[in-house]
Amino acid sequence: MPAPASETRQNRFDRVIAADQRIEPDDWMPEDYRKNLIRQIAQHAHSEIIGMQPEGNWLTRAPSLRRKSILLAKVQDEAGHGLYLYGAAETLGITRHELLDLLHTGRQKYANIFNYPTPTWADMGAIGWLVDGAAITNQIPLCRCSFGPYARAMVRICKEESFHQRQGFEIMVTLCNGTVEQKAMAQEALNRWWWPTLMMFGPPDTESAHSQKSMQWKIKRFTNDELRQKFVDATVPQADLIGLTVPDPELAWNDERGHYDFGEPDWDELRRVVAGDGPCNAERMATRKGAHDDGAWVREAAVAHAEKVAARTAEIAA
Numbered sequence: 001m002p003a004p005a006s007e008t009r010q011n012r013f014d015r016v017i018a019a020d021q022r023i024e025p026d027d028w029m030p031e032d033y034r035k036n037l038i039r040q041i042a043q044h045a046h047s048e049i050i051g052m053q054p055e056g057n058w059l060t061r062a063p064s065l066r067r068k069s070i071l072l073a074k075v076q077d078e079a080g081h082g083l084y085l086y087g088a089a090e091t092l093g094i095t096r097h098e099l100l101d102l103l104h105t106g107r108q109k110y111a112n113i114f115n116y117p118t119p120t121w122a123d124m125g126a127i128g129w130l131v132d133g134a135a136i137t138n139q140i141p142l143c144r145c146s147f148g149p150y151a152r153a154m155v156r157i158c159k160e161e162s163f164h165q166r167q168g169f170e171i172m173v174t175l176c177n178g179t180v181e182q183k184a185m186a187q188e189a190l191n192r193w194w195w196p197t198l199m200m201f202g203p204p205d206t207e208s209a210h211s212q213k214s215m216q217w218k219i220k221r222f223t224n225d226e227l228r229q230k231f232v233d234a235t236v237p238q239a240d241l242i243g244l245t246v247p248d249p250e251l252a253w254n255d256e257r258g259h260y261d262f263g264e265p266d267w268d269e270l271r272r273v274v275a276g277d278g279p280c281n282a283e284r285m286a287t288r289k290g291a292h293d294d295g296a297w298v299r300e301a302a303v304a305h306a307e308k309v310a311a312r313t314a315e316i317a318a
C-alpha cells in the first residue's frame with residue numbers, strides 16, 4: 001500500500017488497519033499492538049498443545065479402530081495448530097524457547113477448558129462437538145485479524161477444526177442413537193462440558209481487559225459476549241436434534257431478540273481455573289513439562305546437526 005511521503009509510521013499503521021489491510025511482521029507496529037498479539041497468539045498456541053492431553057487420554061481406549069484413527073488424526077492436528085501459532089508468534093520477535101518457558105513457568109495462560117477430566121468416551125464427543133465448535137466460532141473471525149501471519153494460520157486451522165467438530169458431533173449422535181446407558185453417558189458429558197465451554201469465550205465484556213483495544217486494532221472482530229451468543233444460538237438446536245438437554249434452566253428462545261436467552265456462567269470458576277485451581281491443572285502442566293524434558297535430546301541433536309551443517313557450509317564457502 002503506497003504511503004504518502006509525509007505520512008508518519010503511526011499514521012500508516014492506522015491507515016492500514018482502517019482499510020482492513022494486513023500488518024505484516026516487517027511493518028512498523030505500536031509496541032502494545034505487538035505485545036498484545038504475542039500474548040494472544042502464544043496463549044492460543046499453548047492451548048492447542050495442552051489441548052492434546054484430554055483427548056490423548058483416550059487414544060489407547062477408543063472403542064474401534066476407526067474411532068482411534070480419527071482421534072489420532074485430531075490430536076495430531078492440534079499439535080500442528082500449536083506449531084503454526086508458535087510460528088506466527090515468533091514473527092513478532094519472541095523465540096520458541098521463551099514462549100514455552102512463559103508457559104512452563106505459569107507466566108502465560110492456556111484455555112480454561114483443557115483443565116477438566118475426560119472420564120468417559122462421550123467426553124471425546126463433547127470436546128469435538130462443543131470445544132472445537134466454540135473454537136470455530138472464535139477462530140473464523142480471527143481469519144480476518146489485522147496481523148497477517150495470525151490470520152493466515154487461522155484459515156488453515158479452521159478447515160481442520162470443522163473436521164474436529166463433525167467427528168465429535170458424530171460420536172454424540174452415535175451414543176444418542178445407542179443404548180439407554182450410552183445416551184445417558186452423552187447427556188452426562190454435555191452436563192459437564194457446557195458451562196466451561198461458554199467460559200472459553202472469555203469473561204463478560206464488562207470485565208474483558210483486552211477486548212476494547214483488540215477490537216480497535218481489528219485483532220478481535222467480535223466481543224467475548226457476542227461470540228458466546230453466536231455459539232449458544234448455533235449449538236442449542238444441535239442438542240435438540242439429538243435429544244440432549246442443555247443444562248441451563250434459564251435457556252429460552254427470545255423471539256424479540258432473535259437469540260437464546262441463557263444463564264450466567266460461574267465467573268468465579270473461570271477465575272479459579274485460569275489461576276491454576278482447576279481439576280486437572282497440575283496434571284496438565286506436569287505432563288507438558290515432562291514431555292518437554294523428554295524431548296530435550298531431540299532439540300540438542302537438531303542444534304548440533306545445524307551447527308555442523310553451518311560449519312561445513314562455511315568451510316566450503318571459505
Ligand code: 3HC
Nearest residue numbers: 044047110111112135199200201202203208209210211274
Ligand atoms: N481461558 C484462559 N484464560 C482466559 C480465558 C479462557 N477461556 N478467557 C480469557 N482469559 C484470560 C485472557 O488471556 C486475559 O488474561 P491475560 O491478560 O493474562 O492474557 C484475561 O483472561 C482477560 O480476558 P480478555 O477477554 O481481556 O482477553 P482476550 O481479549 O485475550 O480474550 C480470548 C480472551 C477470547 C480467549 C482471546 O484471547 C482469543 O480469542 N484467543 C484466541 C483463541 C484461543 O486462544 N482459544 C483457546 C482455545 S484453543 C482451542 O480451542 C483449540 C481447539 O483445537 C480445541
